[in-house]
Amino acid sequence: MEILKGKKILLGVSGGIAAFKACELLRLLVKSEALVRVVMTRSATKFVTxxxxxxxxxxxxxxxxxxxxxxxxxxxxxxxWADMFVVAPATANIIAKMATGIADEVLSTQLLAFSGPILLAPAMNVNMWNNYATQRNIAELNRNGVHFVGPTRGHLANLTIAEGRMNEPQNILGRICGILANRSDLTGVRILVTAGPTIEPLDPVRFISNRSSGKMGYAIARAARERGADVTLISGPVSISTPPEVKLIEIETAFQMKKAVSDSFKSVDAVIMAAAVADFKPKTYVRQKIKKGEKGLSLALVKNPDILEELASKKGKKIMVGFALETENLETFARKKMREKKLDMIIANDPTRKGAEFGSDFNKVIIFRKSKKALDLPLMPKNELAHKILDELVLLLKRRR
Ligand SMILES: Cc1cc2nc3c(=O)[nH]c(=O)nc-3n(C[C@H](O)[C@H](O)[C@H](O)COP(=O)(O)O)c2cc1C
Structure with missing residues (x-):
């Protein structure tokens, strides 16, 4: 693997039975001429020396x-020293330490001090894997851009068949190459990403909005920056920290979103609209808090501007990517939207599917591309999905050039 030649890799090994498989991973890395230093926990030395x-x-x-x-x-x-940090196997314990910032031995300390890409290959008993604490820690790390590979379903140490088995060294090697290769393929590309909901005020204290968490858009912005893009992120109100080196423009309403997008649109090469812009807003804004009164309240709503439609006419050579969130007839509605809004690609998802609900750190989508087969992806962490979407964007940009 050419990409690994001369790359400096830290291989972290923590104390799980799968530590023996780290030997095979090291062998594969060395064969590809990577420079590897191994950092072991004390427990790991009980399994391999x-x-x-x-x-x-x-x-x-x-x-x-x-x-x-x-x-x-x-x-x-x-x-x-390192270009990348890989922990294989990653125990429930080291994952928990990373998620909380504990640095009490050499591996957790080096991980805390490392600022490049990190890939974890978890391996553990199925109950440890499913435990809420492990899942919460994984979600936290995911949100902060840590990559994961596996685990898979298979024979665990006690010979039961369940989820928790460390992914095969060959697959881990593939992910390492993918992450390293991805690091620069968007260098010099200017990308505008929108994320989160818009909120449409009714009076000084109330608004209507939707349940978008912004996680998908933020994951895309982070991943695009990691790959070298110059990223502007226009975001509705969310509670996620801004990815490093991303220019953030905060908005609240669909009108503010429209203005911010129009202002930045001219100077970008690609637009990824992951925001859930409210379709409607209250017809009138009441300056004082609406009193409860005796009767109910009827709200008159008017349509918000359709930002994508307006951009379509000024598109030129820009790549435009949209999202379609549907709870029925996913493909029909998504393809229709792609045609009407002159999009190059549309990512369709159904939040009623298990695992892909609002606010989840995972998503299950189908990517529709013009004159190409639909790409039906499995449920995966949003930061991994962000890279898949960007892989498609890179292909579109290459074709356009
Ligand atoms: C035989 C044996 C096998 C173990 N296998 C695993 C494992 O696969 N995954 C895991 O998370 N912990 C496993 N453990 C428990 C860890 O070794 C233990 O939580 C330890 O504190 C992890 O330390 P470390 O994260 O510093 O390496 C195992 C323990 C024993 C005794």
């Missing part, structure tokens, strides 16, 4: 934070 990794071609191996002074190891030096 540091000597095994040195013998298989690791440049350096440590399992001790107090190894200071040897081979330029101090508590952060290796983290500064």
């Amino acid at each position: 540091p000597l095994t990794f040195s013998s298989l071609g690791a440049e350096l191996v440590t399992a001790d934070m107090w190894d200071v002074g040897r081979d330029s190891l101090d508590h952060v030096k290796w983290a500064e």
Whole structure:
């Protein structure tokens, strides 16, 4: 694998029975001419010895934070050295430490000090995997751009068949290559991403809105920046932190969204509209809080501007990507929207499907592209899906050039 040649990889190994598979992963990395240093937890050394990794071609191996002074190891030096950090296997324990920022031994400390891409290959007993604490920790790491591979369903250590088995070294290697390759393919591309809901005020204290969390749009903005794009993110009110090095423009209403999009539109190469812009707004805004009164209240609503439709006429050579959220006839409605709004690609999802509900860190979508087969993707974390969407965008940009 050409991409791995000369790449500096930290291979973290934590204390699970799958630690023996880390040896095979190291062998594959070394065969591809990557430079690998291995960081082990104390528990990992109960399963495999540091000597095994040195013998298989690791440049350096440590399992001790107090190894200071040897081979330029101090508590952060290796983290500064590496291009990528892979933890395989990742125990429930190391995942929990990462999610909470604990740095109490050499692996968790180096992970906390590392600012590049991190890939985790979890492996554990099925009940540990399904435990709410593990799932909460994974969701937290996902939100912060940590990549995951697996686990898969298969024979666990106690010979039961269940989810929790570490993914195969060959697949982990594939993900490492994917992540490293993706790091620069959008360099110089200017991308506008919209995210979150809009809110349409009724009076000074009330509004109508929708249940969009903004997670998908933020994941796309983060992933696009990671791949080198110059990203502007126009966002409705959400409670997610802004991805690093992304220009954030905050808006509340559909009208503000329209203005912000029009202002930025001219100077970008691609637009990804992941925001859930309210279709309607109250006909009148009441300046004082509406009193409860004796009777009910009827609201008159008027249509908001259709931002995509207005952009379609000024599209030129820009790539336009839209989202379609439907609870029925997904394909028919999505393809119709793609045609009418002159989109190059549309990502359709149904929030009533299990696992892809509003606010979830996962999504299950079908990507429709002009004159190409639909891409029906499995349920996956939103940050992984963001990269899949960007892979398609890269192809569209190449074709346009
Ligand atoms: C035989 C054995 C196998 C284990 N396998 C796993 C495993 O696959 N995944 C896991 O999360 N923990 C597993 N554990 C528990 C961890 O070793 C334990 O939680 C430990 O504290 C993890 O430490 P570390 O994350 O610092 O490596 C296993 C323990 C034993 C004794």
